[in-house]
Amino acid sequence: MNRRTQPIDGRSSIMLRTVGRQGAVVTLFLFLLAALSPAFPAFGQGIRVGPDGQVVESTLSLPYAFYNENFGFAAGYVHGVVGRPQKQATLLATAIAGSKGSAMGFLVGRDLQMPSIDRLFMDPVVSVGYFKDAEAFIDGNPEFPNERAGSNDSDQDNFIQGDGWDNFLRLRFKYLLPIGHGRERIIGAFHLQDGLLVSGAAGGDSLNPLESGRTYLELRPFYRWLQIDGEDLEKDLKTNGLDFSIFWDNRDFYANPTRGFGLRARYSRDYGWLDSSNSWTNLDSELDLYLPLQLGKRFRQGVLAFSAWTSYSPTWDEQADGTIANNPPAYTGSTLGGLWRMRGFPSQRFNDKAAVHYAAELRVIPEWNPFDRWDWLQQHVGIEWLQFVPFVEVGRVAPTWNAAELHSDMKWSAGLGVRAWAKGIVARIDAAYSTEGVGIQMMISHPFQF
Numbered sequence: 001m002n003r004r005t006q007p008i009d010g011r012s013s014i015m016l017r018t019v020g021r022q023g024a025v026v027t028l029f030l031f032l033l034a035a036l037s038p039a040f041p042a043f044g045q046g047i048r049v050g051p052d053g054q055v056v057e058s059t060l061s062l063p064y065a066f067y068n069e070n071f072g073f074a075a076g077y078v079h080g081v082v083g084r085p086q087k088q089a090t091l092l093a094t095a096i097a098g099s100k101g102s103a104m105g106f107l108v109g110r111d112l113q114m115p116s117i118d119r120l121f122m123d124p125v126v127s128v129g130y131f132k133d134a135e136a137f138i139d140g141n142p143e144f145p146n147e148r149a150g151s152n153d154s155d156q157d158n159f160i161q162g163d164g165w166d167n168f169l170r171l172r173f174k175y176l177l178p179i180g181h182g183r184e185r186i187i188g189a190f191h192l193q194d195g196l197l198v199s200g201a202a203g204g205d206s207l208n209p210l211e212s213g214r215t216y217l218e219l220r221p222f223y224r225w226l227q228i229d230g231e232d233l234e235k236d237l238k239t240n241g242l243d244f245s246i247f248w249d250n251r252d253f254y255a256n257p258t259r260g261f262g263l264r265a266r267y268s269r270d271y272g273w274l275d276s277s278n279s280w281t282n283l284d285s286e287l288d289l290y291l292p293l294q295l296g297k298r299f300r301q302g303v304l305a306f307s308a309w310t311s312y313s314p315t316w317d318e319q320a321d322g323t324i325a326n327n328p329p330a331y332t333g334s335t336l337g338g339l340w341r342m343r344g345f346p347s348q349r350f351n352d353k354a355a356v357h358y359a360a361e362l363r364v365i366p367e368w369n370p371f372d373r374w375d376w377l378q379q380h381v382g383i384e385w386l387q388f389v390p391f392v393e394v395g396r397v398a399p400t401w402n403a404a405e406l407h408s409d410m411k412w413s414a415g416l417g418v419r420a421w422a423k424g425i426v427a428r429i430d431a432a433y434s435t436e437g438v439g440i441q442m443m444i445s446h447p448f449q450f
Contacts, residue, residue, distance in 0.1 A: 204260025344434025
């Protein structure tokens, strides 16, 4: 059985198969924030206040070091601010270099309110990185001449490997509609006690979007350049375009929901402009549902969380010689595997014209918190609760969106997660088993509607 540690997946990294490279570094960087930083709220529109009603700005600025098999010995520096330049905003950046030749810089911002338009916010993400021995599940491996990499029945060793660049830019603009909880509260205030929401819920009250939740119209320009230089071939993929989506966030508290749901529908288009390698279109939607549970006096909180996601590329066109035209790159579109969906498989292990994915989690927070015994440690990590999460997932990709085919011969993944509320961040470690091995995931945030 293979044992792997999975990196962050296609939302901010190359398609990778083992720990390290861009995704794992971002993962380690964010996990360090959860473990070492001063008060650093998780991303999301809104401010957090304690029982005294006070909001405190915070700044993180520190060096860090780590080792893994791909970066070797690595050193980095991270700087982040919460509550500046605006009280609801977050900005953080890191730069990292390793002894094996990989290096990257990463900048992310959340909820930057646009001037003169109170309801318009921007979330920028910028990354530049060079990576050694990157592995990508795309065609080109000479040992598999008659098999398309990433298909549902493809071999787990059908990937290409090489050195190269992975650079991307995303600017998500989101407009809060004046309905539901967004009618009067453009920027919400969540009142927390010991890491759990006590008042200020922003959704979960009803099934009427005019009365409950916060609804956004979203526009996200994107650009990505992926270049891999291997022994047998070179790949140079560039994509740019726009995502259009509507997101009804009807959850009570986005960072750790206990009731309500989130619903997003998205249309993605690369128009083939500028230096794009290909034009393509993709449609996807996701529904996540949260049901509170009463588990007794020994438990602070219990939640059943469910997720359903599907994706389809109407422009995907298989040619007579087996090649594919007008398809999304394998790191986006109908993709499964890695940090967010099918956690027991490598990142972007499966990709095709269509996909479905279902997941269920039981999220339990006991009264027990061993960190309360060590005041000296709590000053640094600030862990207010631990959460234990057994979960199961099923999904598959297919060459057409056909319900019968998509729900046959499905892949599965199951595991256990341990998550912590550390200095205002949900830090998670998920261990998942599949037919291709064990994946260990480290990241901030729960996996649904990140």
